[in-house]
Amino acid sequence: MSQAFLPTREEAFVRLKDFVPRAGSAYAKSRNFDYGPTERKNVSVLSPYLRHRLIGEDEVVRAVLSKHRISAADKFVQEICWRTYWKGWLEQRPTVWSEYLSELSREKEKAEKYRDSAARYTAAVTGETGITAFDAWSKELVETGYIHNHARMWFASIWIFTLRLPWTLGADFFYRHLLDGDPASNTLSWRWVAGLHTRGKHYVARADNIRHYTDGRFDPSGELNEAPDPLDGPDNPPAVRLRPPMSVPPGEPVVLLVNEDDLTPERWPVNSEQVNGVMLLPADDSYPGLSEQVRAFRSQAIADAAGRAERFFSCPVVRLATAQPNEAVALCRAHSIEKLVTAHVAVGPARNTYDALVAGLAGSGIGAVEVRRDWDSAFWPHARAGFFKVKERMPETLERLGLM
Numbered sequence: 001m002s003q004a005f006l007p008t009r010e011e012a013f014v015r016l017k018d019f020v021p022r023a024g025s026a027y028a029k030s031r032n033f034d035y036g037p038t039e040r041k042n043v044s045v046l047s048p049y050l051r052h053r054l055i056g057e058d059e060v061v062r063a064v065l066s067k068h069r070i071s072a073a074d075k076f077v078q079e080i081c082w083r084t085y086w087k088g089w090l091e092q093r094p095t096v097w098s099e100y101l102s103e104l105s106r107e108k109e110k111a112e113k114y115r116d117s118a119a120r121y122t123a124a125v126t127g128e129t130g131i132t133a134f135d136a137w138s139k140e141l142v143e144t145g146y147i148h149n150h151a152r153m154w155f156a157s158i159w160i161f162t163l164r165l166p167w168t169l170g171a172d173f174f175y176r177h178l179l180d181g182d183p184a185s186n187t188l189s190w191r192w193v194a195g196l197h198t199r200g201k202h203y204v205a206r207a208d209n210i211r212h213y214t215d216g217r218f219d220p221s222g223e224l225n226e227a228p229d230p231l232d233g234p235d236n237p238p239a240v241r242l243r244p245p246m247s248v249p250p251g252e253p254v255v256l257l258v259n260e261d262d263l264t265p266e267r268w269p270v271n272s273e274q275v276n277g278v279m280l281l282p283a284d285d286s287y288p289g290l291s292e293q294v295r296a297f298r299s300q301a302i303a304d305a306a307g308r309a310e311r312f313f314s315c316p317v318v319r320l321a322t323a324q325p326n327e328a329v330a331l332c333r334a335h336s337i338e339k340l341v342t343a344h345v346a347v348g349p350a351r352n353t354y355d356a357l358v359a360g361l362a363g364s365g366i367g368a369v370e371v372r373r374d375w376d377s378a379f380w381p382h383a384r385a386g387f388f389k390v391k392e393r394m395p396e397t398l399e400r401l402g403l404m
């Protein structure tokens, strides 16, 4: 499978079909190997598609379980559930995202002030640290928008414990360049590596592990801090209640408001006969410094969703130029519609944009409903503490969802 990430739903299914035969025991045995950017057969490389829901977790799991028993595909399905766990966990602790943003801006100011840390930061993001493995991953990330999971773990660990750079600057570097850049998976994985998610348990990158799992491509012996202490920080905030799922009043005509977090409106839990219009928000650019590659992937993925919506719903489909409420209000008025429906907007930049838009609807007489996918409703309540609860409930939840 080539690394060129075409931002379409069709491409997601091409990748899925190619990967399914290897999603069982082959994946369990080989998934931790990073064989390099031209050899990714041992993983699915589906993350940019899952991130924007060009394909659903349920669709991927259904395809995999139609060819493998759960006992063989357990590892792969668990990895999909890690994504769900991080999403659900951040939904229930949204201040972790705002705290990340505040700490990031403090660290950016500091990095600008101190020449030594600015030089170390620049070397890290340009791949000039002198640690060959780290430098290769840094360049691969910027060039391709993707690096392997194990490389992400090693990279984050070296960033924090060997280069002694602030974790927030590393998470920001990833978020700006990863095509799958996700507020939950990215921020919380960095916190996990640092030892801030599970207090005192940090991830330490070791040279022999890197040598083995890169199949000898890299050997940073003697270059890494292999005995660091975890970072210290405040305890995780207590979990808040999940927003209750809403449903669309039956029979009432609605306009769908689509944002980049969920680009398959044809699969939302909404009766398509009620849909009288579809509006697509532009790619969210409220997070500063997103790479051109990430911006292009997102805006082309939105164009792909617009094309599908046009074919699926027989109604006007509009790509909004801005996330300002006036365009949305005008379209609703033109079609005498009082209800906007969107799929759950996750904590992160898209949530802030959506909340501002909904606040701007006040006084217009137009209401907003947020529907939630069955997958999220089934798993998120278990994502309050560690991953274990999600893993424990995985078989019964998959059964309840009709996936096995």
Ligand SMILES: Cc1cc2nc3c(=O)[nH]c(=O)nc-3n(C[C@H](O)[C@H](O)[C@H](O)COP(=O)(O)OP(=O)(O)OC[C@H]3O[C@@H](n4cnc5c(N)ncnc54)[C@H](O)[C@@H]3O)c2cc1C
Residues within 6 Å of the ligand: 031, 043, 044, 045, 046, 047, 048, 050, 051, 079, 080, 081, 082, 083, 084, 086, 147, 148, 149, 150, 152, 153, 156, 174, 175, 178, 180, 181, 182, 183, 185, 186, 187, 189, 190, 193
């Ligand atoms: C520091 C760090 C930052 C990360 N940042 C992101 C991010 O911004 N966005 C993102 O989607 N993933 C992130 N991950 C998780 C993981 O690295 C990627 O999801 C995975 O590498 C994607 O490649 P793949 O699709 O081939 O994965 P596969 O191994 O084929 O797994 C299938 C799917 O399961 C999910 N998944 C797999 N592993 C994980 C994991 N550890 N955590 C969460 N979901 C997982 C992904 O959706 C992935 O597409 C991060 C991990 C680390 C350690």
